[in-house]
Amino acid sequence: MTILEKIITEKRKEVVRLKTEKFPEILDRKPVKSMYDSFMSSTKMNVIAEIKRASPSKGEINSEMDPVMQAVQYEEAGADAISVLTDAPFFSGSMEDLRRVREHVSLPILCKDFIIDPIQIHIAKASGADVILLIVAALEEHQLRELYSEALDQGLEVLVEVHNAEELQTAMRLGANIIGINNRDLKTFIVDLAATEELAGEIRGKDILIISESGMKSSLDSIRAEKAGAKGILVGETLMRSGDIALSMKNLKVSFDGVDAR
Numbered sequence: 001m002t003i004l005e006k007i008i009t010e011k012r013k014e015v016v017r018l019k020t021e022k023f024p025e026i027l028d029r030k031p032v033k034s035m036y037d038s039f040m041s042s043t044k045m046n047v048i049a050e051i052k053r054a055s056p057s058k059g060e061i062n063s064e065m066d067p068v069m070q071a072v073q074y075e076e077a078g079a080d081a082i083s084v085l086t087d088a089p090f091f092s093g094s095m096e097d098l099r100r101v102r103e104h105v106s107l108p109i110l111c112k113d114f115i116i117d118p119i120q121i122h123i124a125k126a127s128g129a130d131v132i133l134l135i136v137a138a139l140e141e142h143q144l145r146e147l148y149s150e151a152l153d154q155g156l157e158v159l160v161e162v163h164n165a166e167e168l169q170t171a172m173r174l175g176a177n178i179i180g181i182n183n184r185d186l187k188t189f190i191v192d193l194a195a196t197e198e199l200a201g202e203i204r205g206k207d208i209l210i211i212s213e214s215g216m217k218s219s220l221d222s223i224r225a226e227k228a229g230a231k232g233i234l235v236g237e238t239l240m241r242s243g244d245i246a247l248s249m250k251n252l253k254v255s256f257d258g259v260d261a262r
């Protein structure tokens with residue numbers, strides 16, 4: 001069984017449990033700007049800064065961190081959106097993390113989870129998410145369509161994640177306007193920015209926001225993603241391990257002419 005299959009097996013059990021639990025109280029909050037609109041109109045690389053305590057590929061990354069303090073530092077350092085990994089068994093996250101972060105930052109928040117059922121979308125929305133993730137490799141196409149339209153009906157934006165050409169075709173058939181190219185192969189954990197370079201070329205020229213996900217460490221990586229056509233990068237480990245978030249963010253936020261934008 002691949003790690004993705006193991007994660008999805010656990011998610012199925014979680015969904016059964018969620019359906020028996022009390023629905024969380026809906027957070028009352030001000031609307032935030034659309035991630036698609038703000039990223040598409042920006043002249044610099046947009047950084048989605050991730051709250052990531054641990055992962056299957058790296059084990060513990062930063063278990064001591066307080067998600068609110070981390071998110072506030074991200075916002076102050078110039079992040080353009082926050083991603084919160086809410087999966088507990090494999091990433092040591094929670095929906096409570098997302099809820100707490102929502103109360104302290106005004107940036108768009110991505111609920112980074114393995115969504116397989118509408119109830120997860122409803123809980124993400126109630127907890128303050130603005131964007132959800134749908135992973136093409138984790139879903140049948142009919143499920144992807146149902147979950148995508150459910151999210152749009154709920155007023156959420158959707159980051160549709162792909163890793164190869166076939167998954168990209170599925171995302172395009174869906175009409176996704178935000179496509180995340182994951183540089184990490186979820187079967188082997190090999191990270192290679194060539195994934196963004198190969199796939200973004202198939203998307204460029206259309207009104208699709210391209211996000212390059214995983215393995216971003218330096219301004220060189222950011223420039224590479226930008227040259228491939230990405231207007232955003234999703235960064236977890238580098239920021240979670242950084243001793244100087246402001247400096248790391250500055251390095252990642254290159255402008256679209258390749259020069260430091262801050």
Ligand SMILES: O=C(O)c1ccccc1NCC(=O)[C@H](O)[C@H](O)COP(=O)(O)O
Binds near residue numbers: 003
């Ligand atoms: O990060 C993992 O090990 C992982 C394993 C299996 C499924 C998903 C996984 N990561 C989720 C992500 O997409 C990343 O957290 C995100 O792209 C940031 O990656 P990085 O900057 O390399 O931490």
